[in-house]
Amino acid sequence: MLFRFVERKWWYFLLSALLIVPGVFFLAIGGLKPGIEFKGGSLLDITFAERPSDSDLSAFFGTLGHSEATVQGVAGGRVEVRTTEMLPEELGKTEQALKGRFGADTRVDSSVVSPSFSAELIQNAIKSIALASLLIVLLIAWAFRNFGWGAFRYGIAAIIALLHDAAVVLGIFAILGYFLKVEVDSLFVTAVLTIIGFSVHDTIVVFDRIRENLRLNPGEALNPVINFSIMQTLARSVITSLTVVLTLLALFLFGGFSVRNFALALLIGIISGTYSSIFNASQIVSLWQEAEDRIRHRALSPAT
Amino acid sequence: MNRIFPWLVFVVFVLSVFIDIPKHQISFPFNCPGICLRIGGFSVNQEIKTHLGLDLQGGTQLVLQMKTDEIPAGQSVTDYNERARKVIDRRINGLGVSEPVIQAIGDDKILLQLPGIDDIQQANDIATRQAKLEIKVPDKENAGKFKSLTPPLTGEHLNPTYVTFDQANKPVVNFEFTGPDSDRWVQLSKDNLNQPVQITLDGQQISAPTIQVVFTSGKGIIEGQFTVESAKQLSLLINSGALPVSLQVIQSSRVEPTLGRESVNRSLIAGAVGLLLVAFFMIAYYRLPGVLAVFALAYYTALTYAIFRLIPVTLTLAGIAGFILSIGMAVDANVLTFERLKEELRSGKSLRVAVEEGRRRAFPSIFYSNLATVLTAGILFEFGTGTVKGFALTLGIGVAVSFFTAVVVTQMLLHGAIEFAALRRRWLYGVEERQPEMPRDGREPRPVPAG
Numbered sequence A: 001m002l003f004r005f006v007e008r009k010w011w012y013f014l015l016s017a018l019l020i021v022p023g024v025f026f027l028a029i030g031g032l033k034p035g036i037e038f039k040g041g042s043l044l045d046i047t048f049a050e051r052p053s054d055s056d057l058s059a060f061f062g063t064l065g066h067s068e069a070t071v072q073g074v075a076g077g078r079v080e081v082r083t084t085e086m087l088p089e090e091l092g093k094t095e096q097a098l099k100g101r102f103g104a105d106t107r108v109d110s111s112v113v114s115p116s117f118s119a120e121l122i123q124n125a126i127k128s129i130a131l132a133s134l135l136i137v138l139l140i141a142w143a144f145r146n147f148g149w150g151a152f153r154y155g156i157a158a159i160i161a162l163l164h165d166a167a168v169v170l171g172i173f174a175i176l177g178y179f180l181k182v183e184v185d186s187l188f189v190t191a192v193l194t195i196i197g198f199s200v201h202d203t204i205v206v207f208d209r210i211r212e213n214l215r216l217n218p219g220e221a222l223n224p225v226i227n228f229s230i231m232q233t234l235a236r237s238v239i240t241s242l243t244v245v246l247t248l249l250a251l252f253l254f255g256g257f258s259v260r261n262f263a264l265a266l267l268i269g270i271i272s273g274t275y276s277s278i279f280n281a282s283q284i285v286s287l288w289q290e291a292e293d294r295i296r297h298r299a300l301s302p303a304t
Numbered sequence B: 001m002n003r004i005f006p007w008l009v010f011v012v013f014v015l016s017v018f019i020d021i022p023k024h025q026i027s028f029p030f031n032c033p034g035i036c037l038r039i040g041g042f043s044v045n046q047e048i049k050t051h052l053g054l055d056l057q058g059g060t061q062l063v064l065q066m067k068t069d070e071i072p073a074g075q076s077v078t079d080y081n082e083r084a085r086k087v088i089d090r091r092i093n094g095l096g097v098s099e100p101v102i103q104a105i106g107d108d109k110i111l112l113q114l115p116g117i118d119d120i121q122q123a124n125d126i127a128t129r130q131a132k133l134e135i136k137v138p139d140k141e142n143a144g145k146f147k148s149l150t151p152p153l154t155g156e157h158l159n160p161t162y163v164t165f166d167q168a169n170k171p172v173v174n175f176e177f178t179g180p181d182s183d184r185w186v187q188l189s190k191d192n193l194n195q196p197v198q199i200t201l202d203g204q205q206i207s208a209p210t211i212q213v214v215f216t217s218g219k220g221i222i223e224g225q226f227t228v229e230s231a232k233q234l235s236l237l238i239n240s241g242a243l244p245v246s247l248q249v250i251q252s253s254r255v256e257p258t259l260g261r262e263s264v265n266r267s268l269i270a271g272a273v274g275l276l277l278v279a280f281f282m283i284a285y286y287r288l289p290g291v292l293a294v295f296a297l298a299y300y301t302a303l304t305y306a307i308f309r310l311i312p313v314t315l316t317l318a319g320i321a322g323f324i325l326s327i328g329m330a331v332d333a334n335v336l337t338f339e340r341l342k343e344e345l346r347s348g349k350s351l352r353v354a355v356e357e358g359r360r361r362a363f364p365s366i367f368y369s370n371l372a373t374v375l376t377a378g379i380l381f382e383f384g385t386g387t388v389k390g391f392a393l394t395l396g397i398g399v400a401v402s403f404f405t406a407v408v409v410t411q412m413l414l415h416g417a418i419e420f421a422a423l424r425r426r427w428l429y430g431v432e433e434r435q436p437e438m439p440r441d442g443r444e445p446r447p448v449p450a451g
Helices: A009-028 A054-063 A088-102 A119-143 A145-180 A186-216 A222-254 A257-279 A281-300 B004-020 B077-095 B120-128 B180-191 B228-239 B261-286 B288-310 B317-346 B351-383 B386-417
Strands: A041-047 A070-074 A078-083 A107-113 B025-028 B034-039 B042-046 B059-066 B101-105 B109-115 B133-138 B146-154 B162-165 B171-176 B198-201 B204-207 B219-222 B247-255
Touching: A009 A145, A009 A257, A009 A281, A041 A088, A054 A070, A054 A078, A054 A088, A054 B261, A070 B247, A088 A107, A119 A145, A119 A186, A119 B351, A119 B386, A145 A186, A145 A257, A145 A281, A186 A222, A186 A257, A186 A281, A186 B317, A186 B351, A186 B386, A222 A257, A222 A281, A222 B261, A222 B317, A257 A281, A257 B317, B004 B288, B004 B386, B059 B077, B059 B120, B077 B101, B077 B109, B077 B120, B077 B228, B109 B120, B109 B247, B120 B247, B133 B180, B146 B180, B162 B228, B171 B228, B261 B288, B261 B317, B288 B317, B288 B386, B317 B351, B317 B386, B351 B386
Parallel strands: B025 B034
Antiparallel strands: A041 A078, A041 A107, A070 A078, A107 B101, B034 B042, B059 B109, B059 B247, B101 B109, B133 B146, B133 B198, B162 B171, B171 B219, B198 B204
């Protein structure tokens, strides 16, 4: 039995579009909420008579509408809490609330802090990814060099799959940011980079199988070979992703609060990466081939 | 070669585990933490410890106050603050401290958190040394004294400086003026031939060499009573540029991890649980090869961690993400090999042939996918900053090592295992004992012809 991976490609593209289009919409209307690291904010230096646990303190700031607050202990029993910028009025209220909850001798010093994370970092990362993508196209084209110029379509398809996965994660976080005020931090940047790495890796494995099967079956049409290759690598794709998903799921469910969004971004990205390597990447190559065949056919038909 | 190789792999493992064990000493003939050896001219002096980043371990925190009265009237304090932060950022980057936090507090204060720096004195030095290099010439009216040129010839327009050794094998710092300052430097050598000039840093004399020839370029050297370390630090300070304004440390303290201690502990446990699940899964699904893969992964983890400790790599959560991704890829390389092994076995090949074919056929996939990842990591490391750099470093090292373990170590273990008759049962490899005939569907292409 053969699963028709290629023939149903438009359905798979549609599913991807259903995920990506709303995400891109929310990205465009500014859904991705930059975290304190990017924006700066307020730094509260709090001295407690008796220091509460970090999770109590985080939960407390959550009830004040600052679930983004990060808690960091400083030697000498002090605690630094970073939040998005608070106006003087809100600061006063927060201080009162802290005193009410943790004792009247709680002391709060507040100051405004600049972003700790430069826009340069993001720009550099994007430039690096663009450069890396170019190299990946060349690398894959090199692996497929026996196919002449046709080799480049594999590289480009891999990059489209990569963009797909990045778009899915960015989009979902834009939606989460818009509705649930989920913010993105430096770890999110790392997560996106990880996803990109994984995506290319996954795609290359499928493409390598296509390459091998094309070599062993000269003259065979592309589409059946793609179907068969995806089938052969399916177990591997699912198992590898499953092992990574297991680790991430453990991190998401049992890990600390501050790494949860990180684990979530990775989970979404890895699942998307597996999907795109099975249902999108090779289908793009097939689409390219079909388009080329049609053009060639049209070019030939008047003559014959 | 084939006899020695497994032993070599084994020795690497033993060494890695040894390096991984916290707090031990191999010191000969003197005592120091880590590995210190001196045998004849050969000496190693390497402190071994795991460097954890600010997010996981905390670090040293300094609050710096700008001396605002030094800022000319009408200039923006915020502007000076930003420039000072950039200089500090460059210095810290040059030191190889990964992922510091540098933030402005209000207009005139700077918050600095340095992971893994235990020496508060060094931290203070890096943050507050103004590093203003100036060349002064003899004062004609005041014998034995030096005076500034007008305008002062400072280290503002220099090519990056570097350290070399002079004839006496003492470290010196090389500098080169650029632009108009280069011409001024040449002119200065004409005006003061056979006289001493003074090289000062933050108003203190470092050296006062006598000019013996007329210079032809903007080049010069700074001599002084340097050790290699202090020469390098001076070079770094000059290269990072001078602080636009003096800074004063008004507070220094230890800080806890930015992610929160509880969060870090819980996440570590979660990570361990995740890895155990992966190990169980691999064994349950792949049986004997799964067990071998778990060994290979243990080998992989020991070796990578040893490399992290040796280089040393500062581990942050982003770095660990890179590490986990590389573990994923190490698992993948094993999965690819084992899936191929199963395919070959099912197509009726003998175990020995199947193991060899599995390796040969899985190799290109592993090679190209790992190469793509290493390339990406290399580019991110080269052009990235902060978090991104840390991530790229661990990912790059991790994938390189995982390529070695998956291709070499797993294969070695597989080849070793099939030498034992008891380990040759097909069931152990996840394939049915008696191979059934597998008629193929007529429409199906036959990409892998048997034989």
